[in-house]
Amino acid sequence: MGGVSFEGGSPPPSYPGKLTPYVLLTVLAGAAGGLIFGYDLGISGGVTSMAPFLEKFFPDVYERQQSITSTNQYCKFNSPTLQLFTSSLYLAALFASLAAGEVTKKFGRRISMMMAGFIFLFGAALNAGAVHLSMLILGRILLGIGIGFANQSVPLYLSEMSPYNYRGRFNICFQLMITIGILCANLINFGTAKISGGWGWRLSLGLAGVPAVIILIASFFLSDTPNSMVQRGREIEAKALLKRIRGVDDVDAEFNDMLAAKNEADLVESPWRNLFGTKCYRPQLAMSILIPFFQQFTGINVIMFYAPVLFQSLGFGSDASLISSVITGVVNMFATGVSIYGSDRWGRRSLFLEGGVQMFIFQSLIAGLIGWRFGVSGNVTDIPFLIFPLEVRSAAQSVTVAVNMAFTFIVGQCFLTMLCSMKYGLFIFFAFFVAVMTLFCYFFMPETKNIPIEEMTQVWRSHWFWKRFMNEPNDPVNKAIAMSKLRDRV
Numbered sequence: 474m475g476g477v478s479f480e481g482g483s484p485p486p487s488y489p490g491k492l493t494p495y496v497l498l499t500v501l502a503g504a505a506g507g508l509i510f511g512y513d514l515g516i517s518g519g520v521t522s523m524a525p526f527l528e529k530f531f532p533d534v535y536e537r538q539q540s541i542t543s544t545n546q547y548c549k550f551n552s553p554t555l556q557l558f559t560s561s562l563y564l565a566a567l568f569a570s571l572a573a574g575e576v577t578k579k580f581g582r583r584i585s586m587m588m589a590g591f592i593f594l595f596g597a598a599l600n601a602g603a604v605h606l607s608m609l610i611l612g613r614i615l616l617g618i619g620i621g622f623a624n625q626s627v628p629l630y631l632s633e634m635s636p637y638n639y640r641g642r643f644n645i646c647f648q649l650m651i652t653i654g655i656l657c658a659n660l661i662n663f664g665t666a667k668i669s670g671g672w673g674w675r676l677s678l679g680l681a682g683v684p685a686v687i688i689l690i691a692s693f694f695l696s697d698t699p700n701s702m703v704q705r706g707r708e709i710e711a712k713a714l715l716k717r718i719r720g721v722d723d724v725d726a727e728f729n730d731m732l733a734a735k736n737e738a739d740l741v742e743s744p745w746r747n748l749f750g751t752k753c754y755r756p757q758l759a760m761s762i763l764i765p766f767f768q769q770f771t772g773i774n775v776i777m778f779y780a781p782v783l784f785q786s787l788g789f790g791s792d793a794s795l796i797s798s799v800i801t802g803v804v805n806m807f808a809t810g811v812s813i814y815g816s817d818r819w820g821r822r823s824l825f826l827e828g829g830v831q832m833f834i835f836q837s838l839i840a841g842l843i844g845w846r847f848g849v850s851g852n853v854t855d856i857p858f859l860i861f862p863l864e865v866r867s868a869a870q871s872v873t874v875a876v877n878m879a880f881t882f883i884v885g886q887c888f889l890t891m892l893c894s895m896k897y898g899l900f901i902f903f904a905f906f907v908a909v910m911t912l913f914c915y916f917f918m919p920e921t922k923n924i925p926i927e928e929m930t931q932v933w934r935s936h937w938f939w940k941r942f943m944n945e946p947n948d949p950v951n952k953a954i955a956m957s958k959l960r961d962r963v
């Protein structure tokens with residue numbers, strides 16, 4: 474259904490180039506970008522289950538947690554401010570990712586990465602030293618701004634730096650680093666919860682500064698991407714850099730495609746208006762909104778944010794609850810490893826379908842088990858960072874990140890309240906969305922395995938559903954293609 478073949482088109486180009494040490498170094502920046510996001514996803518759950526933290530900032534929840542007489546386990550942690558501690562970060566990240574789109578495009582990917590590291594570092598310091606709830610929330614907002622900038626710029630940076638045949642793997646490495654960040658945070662919480670004196674949570678929150686320092690230093694020393702240099706009119710420098718990062722002199726084919734992409738981009742006055750108003754971007758736009766939407770409505774971040782709290786609500790002790798997060802973190806990281814191994818072998822679409830079926834079964838099982846234990850009381854293979862044509866790339870990346878953050882915020886802000894009112898039915902709610910997601914992937918998601926970014930348009934043109942959006946003579950891409958054909962003939 475979603476398979477794609479190139480209809481009469483030329484085979485995908487293959488640009489000469491190697492995986493040079495310089496390119497491998499860029500992975501470091503990417504790694505740090507993924508780590509800061511993952512660390513934050515993983516750290517808040519454990520911290521919000523630590524008694525000294527709750528006692529200091531959320532005394533009402535603390536009292537409820539301590540009272541053994543509470544009968545309604547589902548509502549033990551129900552607190553909008555506690556949820557705000559988790560979710561405020563993602564709301565800030567949402568707005569920051571939109572602003573970052575402009576910065577990344579006008580000033581380059583590196584500047585956005587630098588800003589990410591810098592602002593994030595401030596946030597981590599504020600959180601570690603927090604003496605009042607407002608300091609804590611302000612710190613979370615700064616972390617969110619940092620994450621918005623990092624998530625907008627780092628995936629672009631990685632995919633533009635990598636040789637085209639490594640792009641999929643580089644991109645998914647960002648996701649792998651997110652899961653490593655989550656696991657590190659889970660392990661750190663497990664350790665810091667044991668620190669006597671009740672200040673372990675400060676260490677948990679403060680250690681977020683470590684990956685921020687790495688990304689900050691990396692962004693001072695690494696260069697910008699050749700694509701971004703071309704986009705800003707620095708062609709000679711861009712070509713020299715391309716030779717250096719590819720480790721070969723013959724970069725003409727790739728460089729000429731970059732120039733052509735830039736010329737197409739120049740025809741576009743407003744990438745935002747273009748992205749939302751032009752029919753030929755509909756398929757990519759739909760994917761960039763729906764994939765992060767479904768991703769969040771699988772319920773993955775309920776587990777990431779609230780597993781320790783959830784396990785405590787279900788009657789586990791503090792230690793067992795933190796261990797449960799570590800176990801989830803390990804499984805999540807290994808599953809991402811499997812999807813890295815498989816994305817170019819089995820294809821992205823098959824991974825989505827397999828992940829969907831697996832999540833549906835287990836969400837239903839969770840609902841059943843919790844319902845059985847309390848009466849009326851996941852593993853994701855996700856590839857969310859999509860790559861667009863240059864003319865709308867920065868704006869579209871902002872959309873993907875903003876949608877991801879918006880729904881992460883909603884899930885973070887509503888889960889404890891929804892658990893209190895929907896009880897085990899909440900997991901049936903998530904299972905339903907997983908089923909919808911799997912059907913959507915089956916019918917509408919084309920396979921993109923081994924397809925270079927530049928050839929993605931061809932994929933949409935050949936898809937049974939999306940092709941209806943791709944044949945507008947007036948859209949800027951078709952105009953540019955027609956113009957270049959004309960030029961070739963002259």
Ligand SMILES: OC[C@H]1O[C@](O)(CO)[C@@H](O)[C@@H]1O
Nearest residue numbers: 514652773774777805855857
């Ligand atoms: O690995 C799971 C994690 O990955 C993300 O989906 C980001 O791509 C997070 O929202 C989630 O916590």
